[in-house]
Amino acid sequence: MAAPGSGGMVPVPLSRHRGSGSGRLAFAALNMLALSTFLVTGCAAGPQQLPAAISCTTQYRPDFGSSAGEEAAQLVLPRVDGPATTRQELSTGTFRLSGSYLGEGPDGRAVSLSISNAEGTMLASVLYQLEDGSSLASRFSGGHGFTGLHNVRDGEAELQLYCTAGE
Numbered sequence: 686m687a688a689p690g691s692g693g694m695v696p697v698p699l700s701r702h703r704g705s706g707s708g709r710l711a712f713a714a715l716n717m718l719a720l721s722t723f724l725v726t727g728c729a730a731g732p733q734q735l736p737a738a739i740s741c742t743t744q745y746r747p748d749f750g751s752s753a754g755e756e757a758a759q760l761v762l763p764r765v766d767g768p769a770t771t772r773q774e775l776s777t778g779t780f781r782l783s784g785s786y787l788g789e790g791p792d793g794r795a796v797s798l799s800i801s802n803a804e805g806t807m808l809a810s811v812l813y814q815l816e817d818g819s820s821l822a823s824r825f826s827g828g829h830g831f832t833g834l835h836n837v838r839d840g841e842a843e844l845q846l847y848c849t850a851g852e
Contacts, residue, residue, distance in 0.1 A: 733819045738763050739786045739796055741832075741848040745778035749843045762786035762796065762848075770797075779803045780837070780844040796848065798832075802839045809837050821850035 739762040747754045760775040760782055766789040775782045784798045794815040800808045813832065815821065821831045830849035837844045 733817050735764060735788050735794065735815070735817065736821065736850040738851060739784075739821075739848050740851060741775075741782065741784060741798070741846060743775065743777055743780075743782060744845040745780060746843045746845075747778055748841050749838060760784060764788040766790065772797075777844065779839060779842050780808075781805075782844075782846065784848075796832075798846075798848070800837050800844060800846070808839055809835070811835075 741760040741762065743758045743760070745756040745758070746752065756777050758775055758777045760773055762773050762784045764786050765771060766787075768791055770785040770787050770790070772783045772785045779802055781801045781803070782798065783801075784796065787793075787795050787797075794817075796813040796815070797811075799810045802808055811832075829847040832846070832848045835846045837846070
């Protein structure tokens with residue numbers, strides 16, 4: 686019977702819970718494992734620092750599928766902290782690549798890339814929103830940085846592009 690003022694709750698001694706003693710022990714051990722895993726992964730490892738720059742590597746081909754006339758180039762995006770960003774630009778073949786890297790700002794951390802053709806027509810635009818430096822880790826095979834390999838075509842011309850952390 687519940688004690689007056691206890692809200693109808695009846696305390697049950699541990700020995701009256703269902704299950705064996707070893708089952709309760711295993712359940713308690715599992716809970717401790719989950720808690721310790723959370724503490725180790727959630728508190729011990731802090732966020733990684735953002736790099737000072739992002740490096741974008743390009744490969745231009747005037748004729749898709751042919752290596753004749755290939756041009757390799759690189760665009761370095763310096764980290765900018767604050768509300769204003771400056772866009773860096775690169776012209777290669779018939780493509781124009783524009784990008785910015787915002788480290789700390791009111792809108793968060795981001796890498797922004799835009800690709801247009803010689804006439805100024807936008808062909809592709811992408812925004813990478815970052816948590817911290819670990820967001821910039823290469824997650825693709827082939828060494829194609831945190832962006833993976835992008836292929837953009839305009840007529841017969843092709844631009845391949847990928848970006849990595851650092852210069």
